[in-house]
Amino acid sequence: MFFREVINEDLGCVSYVVADGSEAAVVDPKWEIEEYLGMAEENGFGIAHILETHNHADHVSGRGRLAAAAGARIHAPAEAQAAYEHEPLREGDEIRVGDVRITALATPGHRPEHLSFLARDGSRSGEAWMLLSGDFLFVGDLARPDLAVEAEEGARGIFRSLRKLEGLGDFVELWPAHIGGSLCGGAAMSRKPSSTLGFERRFNPHLQVGDEEKFVRNIAAELPPQPPNFERIVELNRGPLLTEAAPPRALTPQRVEELLRGGAVLIDGRDQREFDGAHVPGSINVTTNQSGVGTRAAWVVPPDAEILTTAGGDEKARGMVRMLEAVGFRRIRGYLAGGVAAWRAAGLEVKTTPALDVSGLARLLERKEASLLDVRSVEEWREGHVEGSIHLPYQELRDGIPEKLRGAERPLAVACSGGVRSALAASLLERAGVEGIMHVADGGVPDLERFGVRLTR
Amino acid sequence: MFFREVINEDLGCVSYVVADGSEAAVVDPKWEIEEYLGMAEENGFGIAHILETHNHADHVSGRGRLAAAAGARIHAPAEAQAAYEHEPLREGDEIRVGDVRITALATPGHRPEHLSFLARDGSRSGEAWMLLSGDFLFVGDLARPDLAVEAEEGARGIFRSLRKLEGLGDFVELWPAHIGGSLCGGAAMSRKPSSTLGFERRFNPHLQVGDEEKFVRNIAAELPPQPPNFERIVELNRGPLLTEAAPPRALTPQRVEELLRGGAVLIDGRDQREFDGAHVPGSINVTTNQSGVGTRAAWVVPPDAEILTTAGGDEKARGMVRMLEAVGFRRIRGYLAGGVAAWRAAGLEVKTTPALDVSGLARLLERKEASLLDVRSVEEWREGHVEGSIHLPYQELRDGIPEKLRGAERPLAVACSGGVRSALAASLLERAGVEGIMHVADGGVPDLERFGVRLTR
Numbered sequence: 001m002f003f004r005e006v007i008n009e010d011l012g013c014v015s016y017v018v019a020d021g022s023e024a025a026v027v028d029p030k031w032e033i034e035e036y037l038g039m040a041e042e043n044g045f046g047i048a049h050i051l052e053t054h055n056h057a058d059h060v061s062g063r064g065r066l067a068a069a070a071g072a073r074i075h076a077p078a079e080a081q082a083a084y085e086h087e088p089l090r091e092g093d094e095i096r097v098g099d100v101r102i103t104a105l106a107t108p109g110h111r112p113e114h115l116s117f118l119a120r121d122g123s124r125s126g127e128a129w130m131l132l133s134g135d136f137l138f139v140g141d142l143a144r145p146d147l148a149v150e151a152e153e154g155a156r157g158i159f160r161s162l163r164k165l166e167g168l169g170d171f172v173e174l175w176p177a178h179i180g181g182s183l184c185g186g187a188a189m190s191r192k193p194s195s196t197l198g199f200e201r202r203f204n205p206h207l208q209v210g211d212e213e214k215f216v217r218n219i220a221a222e223l224p225p226q227p228p229n230f231e232r233i234v235e236l237n238r239g240p241l242l243t244e245a246a247p248p249r250a251l252t253p254q255r256v257e258e259l260l261r262g263g264a265v266l267i268d269g270r271d272q273r274e275f276d277g278a279h280v281p282g283s284i285n286v287t288t289n290q291s292g293v294g295t296r297a298a299w300v301v302p303p304d305a306e307i308l309t310t311a312g313g314d315e316k317a318r319g320m321v322r323m324l325e326a327v328g329f330r331r332i333r334g335y336l337a338g339g340v341a342a343w344r345a346a347g348l349e350v351k352t353t354p355a356l357d358v359s360g361l362a363r364l365l366e367r368k369e370a371s372l373l374d375v376r377s378v379e380e381w382r383e384g385h386v387e388g389s390i391h392l393p394y395q396e397l398r399d400g401i402p403e404k405l406r407g408a409e410r411p412l413a414v415a416c417s418g419g420v421r422s423a424l425a426a427s428l429l430e431r432a433g434v435e436g437i438m439h440v441a442d443g444g445v446p447d448l449e450r451f452g453v454r455l456t457r
Numbered sequence: 458m459f460f461r462e463v464i465n466e467d468l469g470c471v472s473y474v475v476a477d478g479s480e481a482a483v484v485d486p487k488w489e490i491e492e493y494l495g496m497a498e499e500n501g502f503g504i505a506h507i508l509e510t511h512n513h514a515d516h517v518s519g520r521g522r523l524a525a526a527a528g529a530r531i532h533a534p535a536e537a538q539a540a541y542e543h544e545p546l547r548e549g550d551e552i553r554v555g556d557v558r559i560t561a562l563a564t565p566g567h568r569p570e571h572l573s574f575l576a577r578d579g580s581r582s583g584e585a586w587m588l589l590s591g592d593f594l595f596v597g598d599l600a601r602p603d604l605a606v607e608a609e610e611g612a613r614g615i616f617r618s619l620r621k622l623e624g625l626g627d628f629v630e631l632w633p634a635h636i637g638g639s640l641c642g643g644a645a646m647s648r649k650p651s652s653t654l655g656f657e658r659r660f661n662p663h664l665q666v667g668d669e670e671k672f673v674r675n676i677a678a679e680l681p682p683q684p685p686n687f688e689r690i691v692e693l694n695r696g697p698l699l700t701e702a703a704p705p706r707a708l709t710p711q712r713v714e715e716l717l718r719g720g721a722v723l724i725d726g727r728d729q730r731e732f733d734g735a736h737v738p739g740s741i742n743v744t745t746n747q748s749g750v751g752t753r754a755a756w757v758v759p760p761d762a763e764i765l766t767t768a769g770g771d772e773k774a775r776g777m778v779r780m781l782e783a784v785g786f787r788r789i790r791g792y793l794a795g796g797v798a799a800w801r802a803a804g805l806e807v808k809t810t811p812a813l814d815v816s817g818l819a820r821l822l823e824r825k826e827a828s829l830l831d832v833r834s835v836e837e838w839r840e841g842h843v844e845g846s847i848h849l850p851y852q853e854l855r856d857g858i859p860e861k862l863r864g865a866e867r868p869l870a871v872a873c874s875g876g877v878r879s880a881l882a883a884s885l886l887e888r889a890g891v892e893g894i895m896h897v898a899d900g901g902v903p904d905l906e907r908f909g910v911r912l913t914r
Contacts, residue, residue: 003649009499042466042748121649124597125660129652140581170628171655192460192578195586196653198628203582291499 001100001121002043003130005175005193006035010291010323012182013059014193016132016175018119020098025049026072027102027117027132028177029062031245031326036062037069049095051102052076053134054114055237057147057230058183058295059326064241077104079113084241089115099123102132109158110135110143110184118168130173131197136161138176139190142206142219147184147230151220159215162207170198181291183227224377225395229298233328246325248318249334253346256280256308256336264333265301268340269293269311269320272423276439278350280310280336280343285427288316290420294327300398300428303328310336353426354411358443361413362451370438371409374445375425376416384455385445394425400432410436417444458557458578459500460587462632462650463492467748467780469639470516471650473589473632475576477555482506483529484559484574484589485634486519488702488783493519494526506552508559509533510591511571512694514604514687515640515752516783521698534561536570541698546572556580559589566615567592567600567641575625587630588654593618595633596647599663599676604641604687608677616672619664627655638748640684681834682852686755690785703782705775706791710803713737713765713793721790722758725797726750726768726777729880733812733896737767737793737800742884745773747877751784757855757885760785767793810883811868815900818870819908827895828865831902832882833873841912842902851882857889867893874901 002019008030016027017039024045026036040047047070050063054077063074064084075095078088091106099122107116117132135143136158145154173196178184180191188205201207209215236242251259260266266283268275275285286297288311301307307329309320317335324332336343344350356364364370365386372389374381381391390404394416405412414429416422419441426439449455459476465487473484474496481502483493497504504527507520511534520531521541532552535545548563556579564573574589592600593615602611630653635641637648645662658664666672693699708716717723723740725732732742743754745768758764764786768774774792781789793800801807813821821827822843829846831838838848847861851873862869871886873879876898883896906912 001647001649044747121647124647125656127659129656169655170626171653171659173630173651173653173656190458190578190581192458194630194651196628196630196655198626198653198655199582199586199630202584202628 001098001123002045004039006030007179007193008032008059008326010293011059011295011326012179012291013056014175014177014179018097018100018102019043019045020100020121022046023048023097025051025095025097025102026066027051028053028056028134029066031060031062031065032322033062033066033069036066040070046070047072049097050074051089051095051117052080053116053132053177054111055080055082055234056135057234058227060233060242060328061237064243065245067241068243077113077115081113081238083239105164107133107136107161107164109145109154109161111148112157128168128172130175131165131168132175132177134177135184136176137165137174137200138178139174139192139195139200140204141186141188141190143184144186144223145219146223147226151223152216155216155220156212158219159212165197168197170196170201172197174200183224183295227295227298229303229328232303236328236330246321246332247334248321250314250337251308251334252337253343253348256343257348259306259308259333262306264306264308266308266310266336267297267301267320267324268427269309269316270340271312272419272439272441273355274312275423275427276353276355276441278340278344278352279427280340281349281351282431283310283427284431285423287420287423288312288320293320294323296421296424297324297329298327299395300424301329304331305329307332308334308336310339313339351430353430353437353439355439355441356413357441358447359451361415361440362448362453364413365448365453370411370413373405373408373412373414373425374416375414375421376445380417380445382457384457386448386453387456394421394428397425397428397432401429401434405434411438412436413438413440415440415444417446419443458555458580459502461496463487464636464650465489465516465783467750468516468752468783469636469748471632471634471636475554475557475559476500476502477557477578479503480505480554482508482552482554482559483523484508485510485513485591486523488517488519488522489779490519490523490526493523497527503527504529506554507531508546508552508574509537510573510589510634511568512537512539512691513592514691515684517690517699517785518694521700522702524698525700534570534572538570538695540696562621564590564593564618564621566602566611566618568605569614585625585629587632588622588625589632589634591634592641593633594622594631594657595635596631596649596652596657597661598643598645598647600641601643601680602676603680604683608680609673612673612677613669615676616669622654625654627653627658629654631657640681640752684752684755686760686785689760693785703778703789704791705778707771707794708765708791709794710800710805713800714805716763716765716790719763721763721765723765723767723793724754724758724777724781726766726773727797728769729876729896729898730812731769732880732884733810733898735797735801735807735809736884737797738806738808739888740767740884741888742880744877744880745769745777750777751780753878753881754781754786755784756852757881758786761788762786764789765791765793767796770796808887810887810894810896812896812898813870814898815904816908818872818897819905819910821870822905822910827868827870830862830865830869830871830882831873832871832878833902837874837902839914841914843905843910844913851878851885854882854885854889858886858891862891868895869893870895870897872897872901874903876901
C-alpha cells in the first residue's frame, strides 16, 4: 500500500493519495494538481478514483482538473447535491485500489453530507488501519459545526457521528482534511497532520465529554466569524466541474494601470516593509511571507472582483494566482510582469506608507502624538489592549471607512501583533482614501509592554 | 506541534522535522537539505537540533551540510564512535523543542548504537505520542540484522529491543526511517510510511513471535545480498562532517571524452529505449524512470570511480549528481551539458543497442535463434525462469565478463522483469566488450508465458 498526504500549506488543507499496484485514489484533491500527477508518474500508477468527503467551504476542489488530466472517476457523497457527474457514495459503499479497500462512513455534523473514509490494506489485515476523517474529527480539535447548518444542529451531528467510532481500535490512524491554521476548525487544531483514535480519545478534550448537552454547549460556543467567501466556495464546489486554471498572464505596467482604472484590484504579495517603501496606489498588501494568503485576501476583496497580482519575483506572482484561485477568485487577469520595479521604470506613480516599529509607536503613544488602530481579533483584544485605542479587526475594513475612524486624531498608527495584518489594513485604508496612516511593522500591540505601555485586560 | 516527514524517494529513506514555536529538530537528515531550509523559512522556525538514530549504511547523512547552513547542534548515539563533534545521546536523554520532548530509547539490533526517539507534545499530554523508530521497527517488517554484526547477534538485539516497547500504548504512532524499496529492510516493508504500535502488534508477523529462537531463525534466514557500498557509507557517516556538496559542473562533450579516456564512468539516466537508440560508448544506463537510481549505480560502479552524469535534460543530470552523492560517490566531476544530443552534434561516436520486446524474445527463443541472459534476483529466478537460460543477477556483471557467459551462443538477449535492470546489464556487458547483446525492453521473463514460453519453477 502506498500512502501520502499532500498539503496545501497556504490554507492548511490536506489531501491524500492511496495507491496499490497500478491504481490510485485521491481524497479531497486541492486545486493545484501537479503534485498528484508527478506522484503518479514517478510511482507508475494511474489515478483511477477521486473521492470527496464533503462540499468544502474553504478551498476549491481540484477534482475537475484532476479528472480531466487523469481520466479518474469522481465519487462524492450522495447527499452533496452535486451538479457534476459522479458516483454517489453512501454509508458502507466501497472503493478498491489493488488490495486496499476504502469504505464510506456517514459522519454528518460539519456538513450534513459529510463522509469519512476507512481504509484497509488487505495485504496486512482485514481490519481498518486509517480513518480519513475529512472535516469531522481533527488532531486536537473538532470541525466547526456552523458552516452549513445552525451551530447547535451541527454540534449534535458531530456528537452522534463520534459514537460511530466506538467500535474502532485505539491503533487506528486519524488523517483529517485540515491542520492548524485552517479556518474549518478551532484554535486547538494541531499543526501535526495526523494522530490515532486512541490518542485523541484520551487527550482531545472534546472527546472526554460524554454528555450531549454539555458537548453541544462547548463546541457551539464562541465560534470565530465566518469568512465571506465560504458560501461561494461551496457553490463552486457543488456546481459544474472546473477543469481549467486561469492562465497566469504576464501584463505590462500600462495594461495593469488600465485594468486598475477599470476597477481591478492589485494584490501585492511582497514583504510588508517592501510594500511600505513603494507600492502601486490602491494595491492591497497580502504578503506571501505568512501562510493564509488566500484566506486573508478572501476576507477583504470581493470574490467577483477582477484580480491582478504582484510579488517578490514573477514566479511568486504566478504562485499567488493559484493561491487566489484556490479560495474561489475566478476573474484573475494576470500579474504585473517585472513587479513594482517595472511599474516605477515605466514612470508610473508609486505610494509610500510611513512605517514605524514598536518602540517608535510607544514613544508616539506616550507623547499622545498619534491614535492607535488595533486590527487584531476580538480574542486578542480581550487579552490585552491599549486604553483609548480603536479596535477594528482588519476584516471590518473591507467596505470602506468605518464610522469609528471618522473622528480619530491623526496620524493613525495601525497595529496588529506582528505587522502582517496591520500592513493589509493600512493598505485598505489608503485605498479608501484615509490620510495620515502609519504602519506598525515588525511587532505589535503585545510587544508594547516591553516599552512601558500598559495593556488593559 | 509541527511535524513533517521528508522522504528521499530514490532510496526510500525518511527523515523527520519536529518543531514547536521557534525551534525545530531534524531527525536523520538526508543529503539534500534544501527542503528542511525551505520548511524552516516558511514556518518561521530555526533548526536548532539534528538527531541521528544510528550510523546509516544506505545513505550519506546531510547533517554536516545542515549544521553548516543552520548552525544546529548535532546529537548522535554515544556508541556511534562518531569522529565529528556531537552531543552523545544515551537511553533517557532528552531534547526539547518548545513544548515537545524527544527522548532517546536504546534499541540495538540493526546496529549496536541504534537509538529510537519517543516524542511527546506537552501541549497535548505527557504521554508518548510517536516512536521515531529509525531502522529498528518498520511498517510490516523489521530491520535487517546483518549489516553491523552477525545476523544472529543482530536478530537477538532486535528481539530484546522489541520488549522495551511493551509499556507503550497501542495508540502510539510509528514513524520509521525507511519505507518499502529501501535495502535496509525486507520485502514485506510497506510503502505506507507510518503505522501504529497497536496495528503492528496485531499484524506484523515478526511481532507475533514470542519465542526468541524462532524469532532469530525467522529474521536471520534468507537475507538479501549486501550492497558493496554499505561499509563505505557507514565510514563516511562516522567520519568528519561533510559540509560541501559537489558543484554540479556543466562539461562540454570534449571535456567529457577526455575524462572518459582517463577512466571516468558516465552514468546515463535516460529512459532505457532512448539509451538503446544512441548512447556514449561505455556509458552505463541507470534510468531515473524508476527509484533506486543511487542504489543500482552503487551496485555496479566502484565507489571511488570518477563519475559523470547525463540524463533527459540538464536539470535531471544535476539531480543525478545529488542522488549519487547520497549513496557515497565522492568524485563526481559534473554532467554532460546538452546531453547525448550535444555529444552527437560534436561529431563524437555513439553506440546503439538492438532492443526487442517480449513477443520478439519469445519468437527468437522458440526458433532457438538467441540465448537468454536473465539478470533478475535469485528469488525471482526461483519463481519462474526459462529452461536453459543463463542466470546472473545484474550485480554480478560489475567486474567484467563472468565465466558463465563465455560459451554462450549469440545473440545474447538480456532480460529482467520490466526492462530497467536488463538495460543496465546490457550496458555493463557492452562496456566490458561483449558483442552480440540485445536488450529486452518493456517487459521481461514473467511476461513470456503470455507468448507461449513455458517457465520452470
